[in-house]
Amino acid sequence: MAKFSSELSEQCICQALHQKVSILVTHQLQYLRAANQILILKDGKMVGKGTYSEFLRSGIDFASLLKKEEEVEQPSIPGTPNLKSARSRTFSESSVWSQDSSVHSQKDGAAEQPPAENALAVVPEESRSEGKINFRVYRKYFTAGANYFVIFILIVFNILAQVAYVLQDWWLSYWANHQEKLNVTTNGNNGANETEHLDLNFYLGIYAGLTVATILFGIIRSLLVFQVLVNSGQTLHNKMFQSILKAPVLFFDRNPIGRILNRFSKDIGHLDDLLPLTFLDFVQTLLQIFGVVAVAVAVIPWILIPLIPLFILFIFLRRYFLDTSRDIKRLESTTRSPVFSHLSSSLQGLWTIRALKAEERFQKLFDAHQDLHSEAWFLFLTTSRWFAVRLDAICAIFVIVVAFGSLLLAKTLNAGQVGLALSYAITLMGTFQWGVRQSAEVENLMISVERVMEYTELEKEAPWETNKQPPPEWPSQGMIAFENVNFTYSLDGPLVLRHLSVLIKPKEKVGIVGRTGAGKSSLIAALFRLAEPEGKIWIDKYLTSELGLHDLRKKISIIPQEPVLFTGTMRKNLDPFNEYSDEELWNALEEVQLKEAVEDLPNKMETQLAESGSNFSVGQRQLVCLARAVLKKNRILIIDEATANVDPRTDEFIQKTIREKFAHCTVLTIAHRLNTIIDSDRIMLQASLAFLYQVPLVRLPWNASGFDSVVLRSDKRCRQVDQKIRGW
Structure with missing residues (x-):
């Protein structure tokens, strides 16, 4: 333009x-x-x-x-x-x-937003489940950390630990009752207050054995629980990471970076930190309730009278609370994503924000996102407090009922039974309400597991490797053929290429031009299979749809318009898989005139680069991308306006290097300027999802889709150059 x-x-x-x-x-x-x-x-x-x-x-x-x-x-x-x-x-x-x-x-790197109507269609709101946590989520969570046998052993040790703990209390009660019976018997027979001593070593030995068993089983139980749940979190994290790596490009365009970071940070944090502790506490409390109730009912059967309505009331209250709390927790998790997204985009666009003096506006926008999340979090806390207050009130009523019941039945109960009943009532008052609260908290935390599992089941790209592998020297010629190719980035999206049929001969240099949105980059996306095209694409007689993505993509070099350097050393940026010798790396740097710049670095090729390679200029980063292509020596090279952001001298040098080093390669060049494609063997002028012309530049019609306006808008010298090319 x-x-x-x-x-x-x-x-x-x-x-x-x-x-x-x-x-x-x-x-x-x-x-x-x-x-x-x-x-x-x-x-x-x-x-x-x-x-x-x-x-x-x-x-x-x-x-x-x-x-x-x-x-x-x-x-x-x-x-x-x-x-x-x-x-x-x-x-x-x-x-x-x-x-x-x-x-x-x-x-x-801050991207301009597309029109609002498109943004609504392409960037949907974050999905949020509704209703109860499916049993499948629990099953997959536990089986991700251990097999069924280990889970069975875990259940056994939990039961053994609780049985040993309950037997301690029961043994003390039995010991006290037996001693009381001996006292009564002695007084009745002799008329004097004499105490018959029990075998103290026997009773202490049993109690000590139960104490040791409780400690031992408790330690094993805790170790097993944390081992299983930590393994589950690690396994789900790895599965989610692998799923993200294999997700199609469209997924990253439809999901902001903050949404993805939210799952990897807060949700994974819950799996690693809160969930194991809360789950262990819930299991201990639940088994303690069962143990206490079992012993209490065995010793004092009438305690079932207040226990049954208490249990029913707790279940009803828990269900009522979870119906609200669960959705509020999901809402809190969802409202956290915009905070991450806004913070990430603000850091990336910090230069622009400061240049436009938009700090206050962005701060207000951040506060708005933070306030929305805080509202959801505060609502979650208030519902939890509401639940806790009602549980405490019900438990207090239960203790009062047991205490007055003991007074009414004082004649039928001995001192040990009354003490045990009151002790268990107070214990149940705490454990019952705490167990119900922890069970609700476990289900709320399982929402994080549910969200992580959503990302483990993402739609995947085609397999990275297949049984049909091309020979190592493929492609030896560099012939590319598109046969009736239709291409869209999503099943519900519009076609960006329609009925494309193109034959690109080996070693041919092709310039691809066209208006914005004509589908120039879509042709490259179809070649790399960023989405699966309809029709057939051949490279040296191999159908690309039958090849693994790794086998296909590693054989095509690309010099992108926006150069990308990764955090790490210069060596890893040039040769991430250690495939080349130092001599080859230095030769590649010398060929792109970067050798001196790298030699001046403190540790040369072992120097750690700044984030995104910011310690290099745009032109230097583009030369690094060119060095990568020189190293790979692939027969097919894609150039996506590689010289758009560099100075004229660097532009001229890159063009010269491409002409010399890739003379025997098939080169596709997406162009926006005439000088970039002047040396091309053929020009593909694209418009309205199809290619209008596929001819050498000298045969391109004067009025080819506005091509004449390019020359007429140029100055006199440019028109002379163009006329000379056409032989006028």
Whole structure:
């Protein structure tokens, strides 16, 4: 969009902002004529300062560069964004927004939002389950950490630990009752108050044995519970991670990064931290209730009278509470995702936020997201307190009933039974309400398990590897054939390619041009199978749909428009799988003129790069991507406007390197500027989901989908170049 760039410079910067201080950072030198001062930077230092006319008169290399740019202004294919500007679209997001250009800031990577109506359709609200937690979730959670035999052993040790604990209390009661009977018998026979001593060693030995068994079984139970549940959390995390890795690209475009981070942070945190402790506490409390009730009923059968209505009331109250609490917990988990998303996007776009002085607006937006989440969290806390207060009130009533019942039945009960009844009543008062609360908390925490399991069952890409594997030297020629290919990014989405049939010959250099949304990047997406296309795509007589994704993608090199460097060393960025020797790596760096820059690093190729390679310029990062392609030596190379964001010299060098190093390769170039595709053997002009022309540039019709306007909008020198190419 040369016209758009000119209008932006003239009407916005020179007219609307003429009373403002404007700083233009650019490598489009033709716009510098309007600048009052020009600063030339090299290697982080200012090497020149002056006005436009002063540089023209100085006769230095920069002046000749200015003259060259003044004479030849690179035109753009009509309808495409001016990728020389400070923004550029990335491949992955433009592939989804085939009808709208999706652009990224070079500095902060913040993507412009597509139109609202499209955003509503493409970025749906986060899914939220309703109703009870399915039993399948419990079963999968426990079996993820252990097999059924280990789970059976775990249940046995839980029961043994509780039995040993209950037998301690029962043995003390038995000991006291037996001693009381001996006292009564002695008084009745002799008339004197004499106490017949029991075998103290026997009773103490039994009690000590039960105590040791309780401790031993309790330790084994706790270790087993934590081992099983921690393994479950780790297994589910790994499954979710593998599922995310195998998810199609569309999943990441439909789900903001905060939504994914929410599952990996808070939900996994619940699985690792709160759930094991809460579950162990619930199991201990539940078994303690069963044990206490069993002993109490065995010793004092009438205690069942208040216990049965108490149990029914607790079950009803728990069900009533969970119907509300469960959905509130799901709502709290869902409202947490926008907080993560907003924080992530704010950090990525921090430069833009500060430049536009939008800190206060973004802070208010963050506060709004945080307030919404806090409201859900506070509502969850208040419902929990409501539940706890009512449980405590019911338990207090239960103790009062037992106490007055003991008074009414004082003649039929001995002292040990009354003491045991009151002791168990007080114990049940705490354990009953705590057990019900913990059971509700376990079910609420299982929502995190449910959310994690949703991500373990995501739709997956095609298999990474299949039984049909091509030979190691494939593709040996680089022939690509599209046969009646239809392509869409989702089953319910529109077609972005329709009935595409193209034959690209071995070693052919093809330029792909067209208006924004015509489907240029979609052709590359279909080739990489970012979504499964209809029809057939052949590479050297192998049907790509029958190959594993790894076998296919590793044989196609791509130089993206937005260069990507990963956190790690330079060596790992060039050779992540340790496939090449140091000599090959240095040779590749030398071929792209990066050897000196890497040698100047503290640890050379072992130097840790900053996040996203920010300690390298955009041009240097693009050269690293070029070095990767040089190392791979694949027969097919995809270039997605690789020189859009670099200066003219780096642009010229990259084009020269591609012509020399990939002369024997099939090269597909997505282009927005004429000079990028001048050397192509064939031009594919794309419009309305189909290719209108597939001919050499010299045979491209003058009025080919607005191609004539490109030349007419250019200056005199550019028209002369174009006419010379066409042989006029």
